[in-house]
Amino acid sequence: MTAQKEIGHLLSQVRQEKPLVHNMTNVVVTNFTANGLLALGASPVMAYAKEEVADMAKIAGALVLNMGTLTSTEVEAMIIAGKAANEAGVPVIFDPVGAGATPFRTATARELLNKVNIAVIRGNAAEIANVVGENWAIKGVDAAPEEGDVVTLAKMAAKQLKTVVVVTGVQDVVSDGDSAYIITNGHSMLANVTGTGCLLTSVIGAFVAVEKKRIVEAVLEALCAYEVAAELAADKAAGEGPGSFQTAFLDALHHVHPEQVKSGARVEQQ
Amino acid sequence: MTAQKEIGHLLSQVRQEKPLVHNMTNVVVTNFTANGLLALGASPVMAYAKEEVADMAKIAGALVLNMGTLTSTEVEAMIIAGKAANEAGVPVIFDPVGAGATPFRTATARELLNKVNIAVIRGNAAEIANVVGENWAIKGVDAAPEEGDVVTLAKMAAKQLKTVVVVTGVQDVVSDGDSAYIITNGHSMLANVTGTGCLLTSVIGAFVAVEKKRIVEAVLEALCAYEVAAELAADKAAGEGPGSFQTAFLDALHHVHPEQVKSGARVEQQ
């Protein structure tokens, strides 16, 4: 696990290596995801056709599967891409957007988890709970008010799914089933811009692409960089609204310095 | 009908209830639609797959059907969703983008109106005219210069379609077939940002979701809130261009106060 004094170094590595992140994501957030990854310094690519997803996934640094506006055709392509990534040793990051909101989403999340080896799964508490068969309230694709012990949920989910689990909300929890970390950075304005969760998942992909062995460390670095940038943006756009915040956030992802991430990060091991 | 003194109260209700608005909209405007609804205080969700649209529509406060980049698969899913919404008493709002621009769009608009019970239809004069079989000039999906009597068109369309009709343009006209109202708020800069009409349709969905009985009132409140926000944004971004206006508009949707809507609204009954 990253010592606090090391946090920030993977951000430099992302900017230096510019990893190719293959996103199979939803139509709402494609533009924001690409712009966020570019701003950060990574190389986004979007490809969906079953004729090419395996080829693209194999040459990527990470594959991100996001089921925000899934169709059966896309699910099929996601499985093809996921299997190709698995074979090529490319880490797969999964965002089960809206799991639990409809039976189709619940079933799709489980099918993907059954057929593809996932390195990291990120969702809000309701989505992660649904994926592991727990029943937490959810309305649409946005997070329900969180109740219960999120740390317990994250640990349990990580153990059951044999993957690193990220539960985001007012506080973010990361667990590999053994340890758990709480990150208290971020800003409430993130909830007023669509796709900030989805982009975070893709940013995790960029960090895991440059640190494939110590996944928990990569995830923690990704969360800290992302949320410290959000804090900088909220300062910049203070008194404005979500339009100004979104603009300032893209600027901040571009400018945030590893030293700012290191000094601003609030990570606590549970 | 809303007395002028009451205008603004539904905006508070939208922000309090945060209605889930299920959008089946075009790929051009999905991000802007989600961000606009979030900025306003509503909860957007996008879902397109025929496997899940009925489930999503049933739990939504309103269903918005927008045929801006329709495909035959999406039309099929829209009809499934629309019928499910009708059965569950969820109001359906319809935006016949580009009706008349191609035979496929004209036919689709009519098929949707035949198979789904629509609570509100919103379009520019050429689109609404096309839907009811009148012949007004149209170029692509943008409004042609308006000729003829828009109030007459709105009333006639509302009677024929047995729905509330909103014809937007330099002036906006709302009619339920009996009464008609003219709203003269708004700003010309709205025409320089793509999806401002589509987002308005979804915002109407948010207002109708919290006031399902008095539809005309909900629509008028939606239009006033939306266009007063546009005026605030235009003031803020004066001398800049459509990029700055779009940012300021999202900010304004977030900040516009019911009292500002009440004092700024210019609604006239015909």
Added chain:
Amino acid sequence: MTAQKEIGHLLSQVRQEKPLVHNMTNVVVTNFTANGLLALGASPVMAYAKEEVADMAKIAGALVLNMGTLTSTEVEAMIIAGKAANEAGVPVIFDPVGAGATPFRTATARELLNKVNIAVIRGNAAEIANVVGENWAIKGVDAAPEEGDVVTLAKMAAKQLKTVVVVTGVQDVVSDGDSAYIITNGHSMLANVTGTGCLLTSVIGAFVAVEKKRIVEAVLEALCAYEVAAELAADKAAGEGPGSFQTAFLDALHHVHPEQVKSGARVEQQ
């Protein structure tokens, strides 16, 4: 060829005629493309369904085919649209996004070039090289560092494809196979915003729509207007990041004056 003293006049013509540009583009950039064209003064329309693309292409001033997130269904529709445009004398502009990144993209680019008569093709050096069977490095859909003689590449590609070729990068090269022009306007910040290449292709469509005979002239005017606007935006957003730049760029596309394009353009004939 445009004398330097005439550069800028087609921008006025685009704003006056507001040509309808039919875009069949990728899901990442649809919103930005529509907003960029609107900001400039053109009329964007997006239509993808095979049931309507021929009808839409025929009434457009130009058809833009962009294979950034292609699927086999969309390729089929692009060919239908392209053939309809050819029959109607509507110029077709082609953006082979990511050609060479996967076999599917390489094959699709060639299929489109075989079946549709293309007026202008625009890509980075790796994409253009792939299309004509040369082997330049490419990673994902973003330009690889350019090596070799881009002018030679552009001329050779134009001769082979019998079309006007635009190779964009740090410098942009335009060739019809005989002459070649180098444009040195633009700004590095363009590379930090997704879709700036795709939007440029669509802007070329808008200029060719109003000057169908002198294609090279139209392309040069498009590039100069676009990149002088980028320079204005970079000045405006100096010290900020890609979020602010994108906003300023849309503003600049709206405000850039033909006289600014004329005085700022740096075009050199080779």
